[in-house]
Amino acid sequence: MSSPSAFIFHPVYEDRGLSPFPSVWQRYRLTRELIEQTGIVPSYGVVEKPPLADVEDLLRVHDEAYVSFVREMSVKGTGYLDYGDTPAFPGVFERARASVGGSLWGARLVAEGKYLHAFNPGGGLHHARRDSAGGFCVFNDIAVAVDLLRREYSFERIAIVDFDGHHADGTQEYFYKERILTVSLHRFDPFFYPGTGDVSEVGEGEGYGYTVNVPLPARTSGDLYLKAFDEVVPSLLAWYRPEILLVQFGADGHFRDPLVRLYLTTWTYQALAERVHDLAHRHCGGRLLLFGGGGYSPETVARCWTVIFAAVSGALEGEVGEKVRNLHDADMRNPSQDLTERIDKTVERLKRTLNEIHGEIYEGG
Numbered sequence: 001m002s003s004p005s006a007f008i009f010h011p012v013y014e015d016r017g018l019s020p021f022p023s024v025w026q027r028y029r030l031t032r033e034l035i036e037q038t039g040i041v042p043s044y045g046v047v048e049k050p051p052l053a054d055v056e057d058l059l060r061v062h063d064e065a066y067v068s069f070v071r072e073m074s075v076k077g078t079g080y081l082d083y084g085d086t087p088a089f090p091g092v093f094e095r096a097r098a099s100v101g102g103s104l105w106g107a108r109l110v111a112e113g114k115y116l117h118a119f120n121p122g123g124g125l126h127h128a129r130r131d132s133a134g135g136f137c138v139f140n141d142i143a144v145a146v147d148l149l150r151r152e153y154s155f156e157r158i159a160i161v162d163f164d165g166h167h168a169d170g171t172q173e174y175f176y177k178e179r180i181l182t183v184s185l186h187r188f189d190p191f192f193y194p195g196t197g198d199v200s201e202v203g204e205g206e207g208y209g210y211t212v213n214v215p216l217p218a219r220t221s222g223d224l225y226l227k228a229f230d231e232v233v234p235s236l237l238a239w240y241r242p243e244i245l246l247v248q249f250g251a252d253g254h255f256r257d258p259l260v261r262l263y264l265t266t267w268t269y270q271a272l273a274e275r276v277h278d279l280a281h282r283h284c285g286g287r288l289l290l291f292g293g294g295g296y297s298p299e300t301v302a303r304c305w306t307v308i309f310a311a312v313s314g315a316l317e318g319e320v321g322e323k324v325r326n327l328h329d330a331d332m333r334n335p336s337q338d339l340t341e342r343i344d345k346t347v348e349r350l351k352r353t354l355n356e357i358h359g360e361i362y363e364g365g
């Protein structure tokens with residue numbers, strides 16, 4: 001067993017969330033309860049309360065006019081921060097700063113070696129951009145964390161892997177012209193939010209070949225998702241040699257999620273967590289920072305996030321491991337059609353594209 005992991009939790013995560021769905025807001029509280037009921041905390045993890053992010057932290061990656069707009073809307077307390085997805089409410093500014101504060105705190109803890117692994121379920125708000133909210137994301141905590149890691153801790157090679165069911169469009173935009181490796185696996189079709197994230201989006205200039213998208217069809221099963229991950233990501237990380245690994249673990253790819261319609265299971269999330277944990281130990285001394293993200297079936301999200309945190313914390317063994325096993329899906333939905341060939345073609349196209357840009361990353365690709 002390794003050193004304990006940090007579960008980052010600000011008390012306001014238990015109040016209303018950033019989505020417009022009241023039943024979904026409880027997913028953070030449910031996750032904390034499961035992590036305590038299973039005994040992951042205190043046996044394998046520690047709850048860390050983060051400070052709110054300062055306005056200066058936000059201004060490093062967001063326009064001043066946008067930050068002021070959110071602050072004003074937070075006082076006004078009604079309306080939307082974008083064109084009808086992301087609601088304003090009294091205190092939305094502080095709530096959004098807590099999410100960013102959690103990711104900054106996690107980045108500091110891992111960069112300073114206080115913990116090897118940290119998980120901020122309140123973070124992962126990957127649709128937010130420099131000057132706009134989007135898809136229930138107000139401030140992009142991942143971009144703020146990357147800025148901190150570069151500026152204060154001199155990290156240069158930072159890899160971001162995004163498992164949310166939706167494309168990481170906001171995060172991609174931040175680093176499109178930079179050598180920050182940004183990998184997103186997501187459901188993709190032109191009519192599915194946000195509509196971006198095809199294989200052809202690979203970055204520009206200095207960042208050419210450092211944006212990587214794995215677009216997947218609706219109804220992709222956990223097995224095919226894992227196969228695509230295994231074909232693309234480990235070789236890419238071995239080539240990039242990150243100093244720290246950041247992972248957005250939105251759980252809306254689960255088959256119970258009402259919005260996305262991918263067919264991942266809790267077992268898929270455990271397998272993904274075990275893989276990124278192994279890769280972090282192989283390439284970056286174990287430095288692994290996890291974020292939450294989407295997920296609109298709250299009890300499902302809580303089980304996924306608990307299993308993920310257990311997997312990276314070494315809590316899959318013994319009495320605690322037994323309780324974690326009981327959280328897994330009892331049923332599993334089978335994909336209604338075989339998508340193997342279609343996904344294989346996408347993965348081959350992606351590997352060929354990356355090999356053409358960088359030389360051989362993938363053998364025989």
Ligand SMILES: [Zn+2]
Nearest residue numbers: 002116286312
């Ligand atoms: Zn570890």
Ligand SMILES: [Zn+2]
Nearest residue numbers: 164165166294
């Ligand atoms: Zn999502």
